Amino acid sequence: MGLSFLVPLFLALGVAALAIPLWVHLRRRHERREVPFPSLMFLREIPFRSEARRTLQNRLLLAARILAFLILAAAFARPFLQGDATAATATVGPREVVVLLDRSYSMGYGDRWEEARSLARRAVAGLGTRDRASLVLFDEGADAPVRSATDPSRVRAAVTDAAPGDGATRYAPALRLARSLLEASALPNLEVVMVSDFQAVGWSADEQVRLPARARLHPRPVGGSEPWANRSLASVRVERARTGGRETAAIGAAIVERGGGEVPGGEVVFVVEGRERERIPLASAGGDRLEFGPVALADRPLRATVRLSPDRLPADDAHFLVLAPGRRLRVLVLEGSGAAPEPDLYLRRALELSRDPPVEVLVRPVDALAAESLAAVDVVVLNDAAPPVGAGGRALGTFVENGGGLMVAGGPGAAARDVEGLLPARLGPSVDPPSGGTLLLGAVDRRHPVFAPFRAPGTGNFAAARFYRVRRLVPDDSARVLARFDDGEPALLEGRTGEGRVLIWGSTLHTLWTDLPLQPVFLPFVQRAIRHLAGRGESSPSYRVGDVLAPDAAETSTGRISSPVAVVGPDGERRTLDDAGGGAFVLRAAGIHEITGDPDGQARGRPVAVNVDPSEGDLTPIDVEELVAAVIAPEAATAEDEGDAAATVAPEDQERHQGLWRFLLGAAFLLLTTETVLG
Incomplete structure (x- = not known):
């Protein structure tokens, strides 16, 4: 970093002008006291030769005057700083700066978080009075606690208050929020300015995120090239x-170990309801697969934890469990008279393989449906069958109103008529794909409980399934679209009627119209759909940080927790879910959450386990240049090399942006005022 002058001639003239106050001080004569004398007639003049040296008087005043002249000369020479980070990014006019600060749990490794906060503060240190700054904190999601502020101290205060959480890294949400902030400026x-450890797991090559054409991205990596090592619980x-x-x-x-460094040996502890059940030592290198002795399940859920000895990244050293007794689900499959041969084959096999909870499948013709058939049933599936009419239709309507689940598969035997107003959509005609081709599943709502197991990359490829014919679904205003075909038409709809849920599938659950039953995703998809309709889920539900907890989670095997539903987090924070209003909130912390109907949230309720995403424990960095190239518009400068960026900015623009001459004139004015008082 160096100080340069736009008009150095003024500085030279100013240095020459320093002789003026020096000459004034040297020429100044001291007044002599006159002595009256009556007459000179008796005196004789005698020649006397003397020499006198002029000395400086009042040196403090002289120094003030010289410094004032020097500052004035420097101000008129138009100084500017060259070579620092601020000058490198200086451009004509004010700037809109968005600081993206990674708060995922991997930032808790070693001292990375303190380094990140220091870089975030430095990013706003050189802002001018006309500049604006925003702060975005991100992990799987992103939020902006400070938006377009003129006071950089607000950003610094928000950075000080921030802390790494339990979420995983996802760059796309942060970049999308940054784009919206920049587009509004x-x-x-x-x-x-992106401050992160730049993990490779946080970015996918197919992310479609672009910053505005005029925007530049400045990556600020933390952690550097230091070797890292991390031992974590991959799965339980x-x-x-x-x-x-x-x-x-x-x-x-x-247990898995990642990184090139060495992880010291430790142990793993299994704890149930606060009591240690088992402790197993670990090897100092390599992964392990451990087995703990069986736990007898009680009538109430048991809270359990598998915990590793802490390392430099403690967030992924614990896995939380809720061990609850299971109860068998009963599913009634209703078939039409003109259905395809064995239409329930794949559906029945998929459900019978369920272990948590076990499922009992009953198959009946739709015409034989009666109220007594639904007495001990949790879910009814209309599999390629027209909805029942008369007494059977009324019995089915009452069943759903009272909390039962209904799934409708829109195969060739399905009819357009509704069942006592239960369906959230009208069944339209069956259609073939254009030009004799096939349709695929396009968008899937992976935050919904039905598709939650397929959130992680590589856990479920629905796009591999082909559809040769589909049923058009015309949703009403209350329907929620959970999946769409690649032509944009709904594939799976959800609706609520009374206390019950209804799912409508726009194809078959056998192989007449689709090969989905032959795909690996069919079994977990069907099992999750039935569990969701029953309002049960697994006996030991486990959520990931970032999942949405809805009021539906308040349902237990013994009944429904009364509203309002209170959710108490591991830190004691209490939230209330308004079931009638469909309220929900995102699970942000790992640990055991309590769901209770106690309005004060004090009594123990149903426990829910929430765990971190284990893939976040892989600290392998991404190629930063690859990320920058993917999100910056081709015509925009990346500003990776600060020296090159500074060279592209004219000195006049840098001087105009910094405006150092204003501060120098103010200092000169203060000095001259002081000189006036002292003089």
Whole structure:
């Protein structure tokens, strides 16, 4: 960093003008006291030769005058700083700067978070009076606690208050929010400063995110090239069995080590309801697969934790569990008279393979439906069958109104008539894909409980399924679209009637219209759909940080928790879900949450386990240049090399942006005022 002058001639003239106050001080004569004398007639003049040196008087005043002249000369020479980060990004006019600060749990590794906060503060240190700054904190989602502020201290205060959470890294939401902030700005210069450890798992090559054409991106990596190592719990599984008439659960844990560094040996502890059940030592290198002894399940849910010895990244060293007794689900499949041969084959096999909870499948013709057939049933599936009419239709309507689940598969035997106003959509005609081709599943709402197991990359490819014919669905205003075909038409709809849920599938659950039953995703898809309709889920539900907890989660095997539903987090924070209003909130913290109907949230209710995404424990960095190239418009400068960026900015623009001459004139004015008082 160096100080340069736009008009150095003024500085030279100013240095020459320093001789003026020096000459004034040297020429100044001291007044002599006159002595009256009556007459000179008796005196004789005698020549006397003397020499006198002029000395400086009042040196403090002289220094003030010289400094004032020097500052005035420097101000008129139009100084500017060259070579620092601010000058490198200086452009004509004010700037809109958006600071993206990664708060995912990987930022808690070692001292990365403190380094990140320091870089975030430095990003707003050089802002001028006309510049504006925003702060975006991101993990899987993104929010902006400070938007387009003229006071950089607001950003610094928000950075000080921020802390890494339990979420995973996703760059796309942060970049989309930054784009919206920049697009709303009227300032001529747009900049994004991203502070992160730049994990490869946080970015996918198919992300379609672009910053505005005028925007520039400045990456600020933390962690550098230091070697890292992390041991984490990759997965924890629960194996259920019945021993001596009692249900038991055996716990297995898979431990993985990542990175090139060394992780010291430790141990893993299994804790149930606050009491240590088992402790197993770990090897100092390599992964382990551990098995813990079976736990006898009680009538109430048990809270359990598998915990590793802490390392430099403690967030992924614990996995939380809720061990609850299971109850068999009963599913009634209704078939039409003209249905395809064995239409229930794939559906029945998929449901019978369910272990948590176990499912009992009953198959009946739709014409034989009666009220007594629904007495002990949790879910009814209209599989390629027209809805029942008369007494059967009324019985089915009452069943759903009272909390039962209904799934309708719109195969060739389905009819357009409604069942006592239960369906959230009208069944339209069956259509073939254009030109004899096939349709695919396009958009899928992976935050919905039906598709929640397929959120992670590589866990479910619905696009592999082909559809040779589909049923058009015309949703009403209350319907929620959970999936669409690639032509944009609804594929799966959800509606609510009374206390019950209804799902409508726009194809078959056998292979007449689609090969979905032959795909690996069919079994978990059908099992999750039935569990969701029953309002049960697994006996030991486990959520990921970032999942949405809806009022539906308040349903238990013994009934429904009364509203309002209170949710108490691991930190004691209490939230109330308005069931009638469909309220929900995002799970932000790992640990055991309590769902209770106690208005004060004090009584223990149904526990829910929330865990971090284990993939976040892989700290392998992405190629930063690849990320910058993917999000910056081709015509925009990336400003990666600050020296090159500074060279492209004219000195006049840098001087105009910094405006140092204003501060120098103010200092000169203060000095001259002081000189006047002292003189």
